[in-house]
Amino acid sequence: MESMSIELEQNEIVPKTDEFAIETINLSKVFGKENQIRAVDNLNLQIRKGEVFGFVGPNGAGKTTTMKMLIGLLEPSEGSGKVAGFDIVREVINIRVTTGVLPEPAGFYDNLTARQNLRFYAKLYDIKPDVREKRIVNLLETVDLTRAIDQKTGGFSTGMRKRFGLAQALINEPSVLFLDEPTSGIDPLGAQMMRDLIKDLNRSKGVTVFLSSHSMEEVEDICDRIAIIARGKLLAVGSVEDLRDIVRAKEGVHYLLEFQDIPISEAAEAVNNVEGVQALEIQNGTLHVHAKMKLRPEIAKAVKTAGGTVSMFEEEEMNLQKLFLKIIEGV
Amino acid sequence: MKADLRNIGVIAQKEFADHLYSPSFRMLLGIFTLIILSMSVECGKNGFNIFEFGFLDIAQVITLFLPVLGLSLGFDSVIREKNSKSLNTLLTHPVFRDNIISGKIIGGLGALIFVVFISVIASIGTLLILTGIDVGFSELNRILIFSLLTFLYLSGFFAFSLLISVISKSSESSFISGLVVWINLVLIFGAIVTAASSIITGELIVDLDNNEEAMTMSEDLQKLSLASYYAEAVTGVRVSYGSFGISSGKDTSGIFDTRFGLGTWFADYWSNLVILTGIPSLMFIVSYVAFLRRDI
Numbered sequence: 001m002e003s004m005s006i007e008l009e010q011n012e013i014v015p016k017t018d019e020f021a022i023e024t025i026n027l028s029k030v031f032g033k034e035n036q037i038r039a040v041d042n043l044n045l046q047i048r049k050g051e052v053f054g055f056v057g058p059n060g061a062g063k064t065t066t067m068k069m070l071i072g073l074l075e076p077s078e079g080s081g082k083v084a085g086f087d088i089v090r091e092v093i094n095i096r097v098t099t100g101v102l103p104e105p106a107g108f109y110d111n112l113t114a115r116q117n118l119r120f121y122a123k124l125y126d127i128k129p130d131v132r133e134k135r136i137v138n139l140l141e142t143v144d145l146t147r148a149i150d151q152k153t154g155g156f157s158t159g160m161r162k163r164f165g166l167a168q169a170l171i172n173e174p175s176v177l178f179l180d181e182p183t184s185g186i187d188p189l190g191a192q193m194m195r196d197l198i199k200d201l202n203r204s205k206g207v208t209v210f211l212s213s214h215s216m217e218e219v220e221d222i223c224d225r226i227a228i229i230a231r232g233k234l235l236a237v238g239s240v241e242d243l244r245d246i247v248r249a250k251e252g253v254h255y256l257l258e259f260q261d262i263p264i265s266e267a268a269e270a271v272n273n274v275e276g277v278q279a280l281e282i283q284n285g286t287l288h289v290h291a292k293m294k295l296r297p298e299i300a301k302a303v304k305t306a307g308g309t310v311s312m313f314e315e316e317e318m319n320l321q322k323l324f325l326k327i328i329e330g331v
Numbered sequence: 332m333k334a335d336l337r338n339i340g341v342i343a344q345k346e347f348a349d350h351l352y353s354p355s356f357r358m359l360l361g362i363f364t365l366i367i368l369s370m371s372v373e374c375g376k377n378g379f380n381i382f383e384f385g386f387l388d389i390a391q392v393i394t395l396f397l398p399v400l401g402l403s404l405g406f407d408s409v410i411r412e413k414n415s416k417s418l419n420t421l422l423t424h425p426v427f428r429d430n431i432i433s434g435k436i437i438g439g440l441g442a443l444i445f446v447v448f449i450s451v452i453a454s455i456g457t458l459l460i461l462t463g464i465d466v467g468f469s470e471l472n473r474i475l476i477f478s479l480l481t482f483l484y485l486s487g488f489f490a491f492s493l494l495i496s497v498i499s500k501s502s503e504s505s506f507i508s509g510l511v512v513w514i515n516l517v518l519i520f521g522a523i524v525t526a527a528s529s530i531i532t533g534e535l536i537v538d539l540d541n542n543e544e545a546m547t548m549s550e551d552l553q554k555l556s557l558a559s560y561y562a563e564a565v566t567g568v569r570v571s572y573g574s575f576g577i578s579s580g581k582d583t584s585g586i587f588d589t590r591f592g593l594g595t596w597f598a599d600y601w602s603n604l605v606i607l608t609g610i611p612s613l614m615f616i617v618s619y620v621a622f623l624r625r626d627i
Contacts, residue, residue: 071423073422073423093425093427096423096424096425096426097425100423101420101423103416103419103420103423105416105419106416106419106420107412107415107416107417107418107419107420108415108417108420109345109349109417110415110417111349111352120341120345121424123341124338124341124424124425124426125424125425126337165420168420169423172424178423
């Protein structure tokens with residue numbers, strides 16, 4: 001696969017008009033002499049154009065292996081996939097031309113300046129010199145590295161290197177952007193700047209973003225949908241709310257209630273009679289209710305029937321971090 | 332194919348520029364050029380005509396020390412990029428591994444052409460200017476063949492260092508491997524061969540009346556080093572520091588022996604040319620295959 005060449009002028013390659021920017025069908029990768037390590041196992045993904053898609057999982061889950069297969073650095077053992085409409089085995093060069101990648105870790109030619117590095121990458125896409133030079137200046141301005149344009153990348157801080165990595169990934173104006181841990185190792189301010197850049201790219205240019213990260217806060221902040229993978233298997237996929245529903249269906253719902261016009265013990269008794277309520281606990285004047293499913297109207301009605309009113313009715317907030325831990329539990 | 336060739340060219344161009352701007356490469360080239368230049372000036376002042384007396388002293392310096400430049404071009408060419416993860420990033424762009432290794436080989440060979448050009452200017456050019464010897468078509472051909480021989484010889488060391496760079500885990504181990512090979516197969520190879528011949532045959536090689544077996548063995552062992560083939564083709568003598576210069580026993584005394592035509596030289600030394608071409612080619616092929624198979 002590595003030596004595959006396709007007789008196409010690279011700057012003439014445009015993404016195919018498929019519905020999905022990225023699609024995999026039973027994509028699998030096995031390693032080891034006797035294929036004993038199944039790094040990616042029957043992965044099915046459909047990522048729409050213009051979507052910011054988060055790909056999360058514990059270490060060794062198969063995130064990087066998946067990404068490497070999608071950009072043609074690894075050949076799948078089984079299954080198939082398409083990126084920007086191009087087959088991940090037969091049309092690797094087209095995928096590379098239409099995508100941008102920020103790998104982790106990303107290394108550059110540290111003896112060269114930021115401008116010289118980008119010039120080198122741009123030449124690989126046969127971008128005309130006048131367009132190239134303008135684009136280099138614009139990209140470095142976008143990632144706030146204008147002042148470092150003629151500095152050697154060897155002297156860049158981690159944050160600068162990450163931003164420069166994003167600039168090199170954008171040198172070919174890609175339609176799909178693969179970002180592997182784009183904010184790892186950088187300070188909160190730098191991380192926020194990267195997130196804003198990614199959001200802006202997605203909104204202003206419609207770039208599809210495939211983001212692999214360990215930072216749940218980041219994924220929750222910028223991704224439209226999220227896939228959770230562990231031991232090579234896709235465990236869940238959807239928006240944060242979809243993931244909440246998945247966890248609710250598996251774990252039940254946890255409510256926090258406070259009451260008026262009724263002693264808390266009486267209210268607890270009324271709630272306990274609602275079908276589906278599994279456990280109750282009174283803590284500091286608040287009733288903690290664990291239910292099998294969503295029972296908000298049923299609980300409110302039971303309290304009202306008992307002669308009280310609910311003054312506070314909250315569902316315990318489950319952020320992506322908690323959802324992730326619940327979903328991968330026991331895998 | 333067109334895109335592949337263009338990208339090989341882009342990588343080769345970058346490699347060539349990297350070598351030429353590398354401070355260590357410049358320093359080494361500067362030192363060796365000065366040594367060759369000073370020796371050539373000395374010979375030139377004495378009216379030394381290379382087309383009459385051959386080229387022994389300067390050829391010996393080139394044989395012994397210029398391989399360091401060949402080694403310096405390749406020893407961290409791949410491993411540095413692998414460890415710095417710039418290879419990781421490069422492979423996300425529309426280039427394949429075969430493009431990268433081909434570009435590195437071409438870029439390095441380009442830098443070697445530059446080294447040979449500087450060496451020939453510093454040596455033969457200086458001698459010709461100082462002695463005022465007329466250079467005709469035949470002499471020019473001999474100078475070109477000498478340049479080609481030097482290029483092939485240095486390519487062997489570049490190819491070796493590139494191979495080591497592909498399979499090594501660090502630049503340091505690659506550098507040390509190159510240094511060990513240079514010291515043992517070039518710098519003190521003659522001394523090693525002399526000592527080994529004496530020990531194996533039980534004859535003292537310095538005992539001129541009773542050293543026939545030792546000399547034969549020494550001659551055979553000299554064939555293990557690329558330096559012998561180069562020195563022999565250039566001067567007619569297998570020279571290596573610490574050994575006896577062993578005459579090839581052939582009609583011509585190297586490429587600058589104008590008593591015979593180039594046809595005779597070729598008939599005498601075609602096998603040297605084949606080995607000087609074959610060894611680097613073989614090592615480039617092994618490097619190429621090893622690079623394609625390595626995990627990055």
